[in-house]
Amino acid sequence: MTTMTTPRRRIDWGRTAAWAALAVAIAVSLGPMLWMLRTALSSDHALASHSADLLPADFSWGAFARVFGLESPAQAIAEGGSGAAISFWQYLLNSLIVSTVITVSQVFFSSLAAYAFARLRWPGRDKVFSLFLGTLLVPSIFTALPNFLLVKNLGLLNTYLGIALPTMLMTPFAVFFLRQFFLGMSREVEEAAMLDGAKHARIFFQITLPNATAPLATLCLLTFITAWNDYFWPLLVGNDPSVRVLTVALGIFQSQSPQGAPDWSGLMAATLISALPILALFVAFGKKIVNSIGFSGIK
Template structure:
């Protein structure tokens, strides 16, 4: 009597079994083009960041050792005396003994003035530009496209051309050496801000506005309760860009704000550099003040940099 052994049946492949993924390193093998691209990017990054590093190195150096160690990449005789001079923690005699120029800078007063001017310009410009952008994007009125083309053409006009008429106007109004004189020329709008927000407003569905107006909402209510909340990301981006521009402004505050009560930080740093009773500027103190003045803007841009790039790309600006 013979017996037969049944062969095991072949089981179907498990559909839930995860197949091994190919090694990413095998797919992304380094090529000469990729290596050259990364090397170029690193070189450009180093060239871009080197001035900031040199400013940092000078701020932590001793003024008396800077000339002797000008080719040293590390701080010359590392010290915090420059920051102490900037914050007013030293007397005139101590400043001169530390190698400083002996010039004075009321840092906290000028910082307050810069915050007041930049914040006021940002709030006013963003709000009024949003209203103008909404009018160009949603309201229908005769000559709308022509007026918008005129606004865009003003982008090609250099700011120096409008500085003198604005200065004469501010002088005739008696607003020299006042905060309104510093703020008014750029308070209401800029062509770029209107164009930036208009591009976003054009992408908002009209059905939302029509539904709200059918429920009895006015144009102002639609703008404040629907359009502005939906445009939170681009408005935040515009606010950051406007704040940075207002913070770094130098020429107009130099013309209008000669008094210490309204002098902004950028103008104060220029005056501090020109104060050279010992024959040379206080480079360490100047770089320390510049570093402290730029630090809030750098931190702001780092915190919101990704949102800025995303909003610019979404708005269609190339």
């Protein structure tokens, strides 16, 4: 009587290496976030003597209390803070206003431009689009000075509009992203609407945009994240406390160190709180971003 032996399953070393590389990448990505959380929950005076500890050094909520302005100046100085007043909620509101204005305006005007490049036929359309797309190769630092002079001459320094103006109309990436999607849409419905007498404006608002909700939502999210994280331009034109955004405020918060060393636990607490909205949005819509990018033909 013969017995059947099941063959040993061979180890797929390539698959194992891929999973190992993915685990390392996740650890590298999450490491700074965990270290930021650990620092935020530590006492500022204990950080120097417990710099190598993985757990919070002398666990304390004092950093978050200083960020939200719940401590008196004397208490903040005693715990390693600067003692200066922090208008955290005002800065958070400023970032929300600027990011929302940029997102809504940029996505709307970029969708108009993308529709013109994808659907309308006019002389030199492809050449103009290639020239427009070539501006992606121009670093933003090259346009900072001309934009600053323009905003200054318009009297828009230290205003929400001055901060939002350079990117609120359209960007090459946004136009390219939406154009790729519009090119992949079926023309039959649009042609049928034209036979019924519909003009391009009606087709755009009643047919094209309703069928492009997924890429529009993705572009809104990417634009909002970019505007929320911007630092250099808001620092140039919006340093007044009334319009100061959160990224600039964090830099000023770090420099307020009368005792000789920055308030690292307070800085990490403020950074963690400012990053939470973006993290929540990315967790909620991260899959939509990947799917829309792949569907739009961006490889």
